Amino acid sequence: MSEPQENLRTPLARVRHLGAAHSGTRHFWHQRLTSVALVPLSIAVIFLIVSLLGRNHAAVVQILGSSPVAITMLLFILAAVYHMWLGMQVIVEDYVHDELIKLVTLMANTFFCVAVGMTASFAILKLSFGL
Amino acid sequence: MTDINSSRVKHRPLSPHLQIYKPMLTMMMSIVHRITGGALYFGTLLLVWWLTAAAAGPNAYADVQWFMQTLLGRLILFGYTWALIHHMLGGIRHLIWDVGYGFGPNEREWLTVATLVGSVGLTVLLWLFGYLTMGVR
Numbered sequence: 001m002s003e004p005q006e007n008l009r010t011p012l013a014r015v016r017h018l019g020a021a022h023s024g025t026r027h028f029w030h031q032r033l034t035s036v037a038l039v040p041l042s043i044a045v046i047f048l049i050v051s052l053l054g055r056n057h058a059a060v061v062q063i064l065g066s067s068p069v070a071i072t073m074l075l076f077i078l079a080a081v082y083h084m085w086l087g088m089q090v091i092v093e094d095y096v097h098d099e100l101i102k103l104v105t106l107m108a109n110t111f112f113c114v115a116v117g118m119t120a121s122f123a124i125l126k127l128s129f130g131l
Numbered sequence: 132m133t134d135i136n137s138s139r140v141k142h143r144p145l146s147p148h149l150q151i152y153k154p155m156l157t158m159m160m161s162i163v164h165r166i167t168g169g170a171l172y173f174g175t176l177l178l179v180w181w182l183t184a185a186a187a188g189p190n191a192y193a194d195v196q197w198f199m200q201t202l203l204g205r206l207i208l209f210g211y212t213w214a215l216i217h218h219m220l221g222g223i224r225h226l227i228w229d230v231g232y233g234f235g236p237n238e239r240e241w242l243t244v245a246t247l248v249g250s251v252g253l254t255v256l257l258w259l260f261g262y263l264t265m266g267v268r
Contacts, residue, residue, distance in 0.1 A: 050261035123182035
């Protein structure tokens with residue numbers, strides 16, 4: 001008691017070390033994890049898009065449906081959708097101050113990202129399996 | 132007591148907002164990083180359209196191809212690739228900062244200029260490659 005208090009956190013909070021956000025560094029870490037994954041994946045997808053631009057439908061279907069390209073696209077979409085979900089969450093938390101609007105916007109963010117991810121993945125799987 | 136408290140609340144200094152600062156390149160690039168991130172967020176709809184059209188069949192794909200050949204389509208696609216490359220290079224810059232390097236005044240300016248020059252240069256090179264391969268085929 002006589003010692004000056006250096007840390008205002010309770011012992012339980014210190015043990016949990018989750019900080020003021022109550023979720024630790026998970027958000028930060030997952031943002032970085034997906035960003036590292038997205039560097040090679042984005043380069044691959046950019047080249048793919050530009051090189052497929054002038055080709056006809058049959059060629060595009062054949063290339064997009066081939067296993068290495070389809071797997072690359074699926075990995076890109078998975079990482080991109082998670083990355084942009086985290087990123088848009090931060091933007092909303094920074095600029096939307098009304099609690100109800102913030103809640104609705106964060107919900108819409110999740111719906112949008114899941115819908116984009118599922119639709120794009122479904123299209124690639126459809127092309128791959130030739131349904 | 133309440134008077135003292137309310138006046139203290141009134142005169143509490145506020146954190147200065149953007150208009151206080153002299154615009155600096157690092158600051159502008161930070162803003163552009165967020166803007167390109169937001170643009171790419173909605174740009175994924177373009178990717179979804181492209182993929183679902185390819186999966187749907189030749190007619191749906193012909194619509195995408197027609198739109199991408201218009202000036203507007205080309206501009207959107209060019210902008211999308213630039214935004215993606217810029218956001219990627221900006222992200223790499225952030226990763227360098229995350230591991231503790233590049234914080235010196237010259238280093239951070241250099242990194243910022245490299246991001247901008249790199250993104251514009253690489254986008255132009257990419258489209259040169261795109262048009263050249265299109266011509267060859």
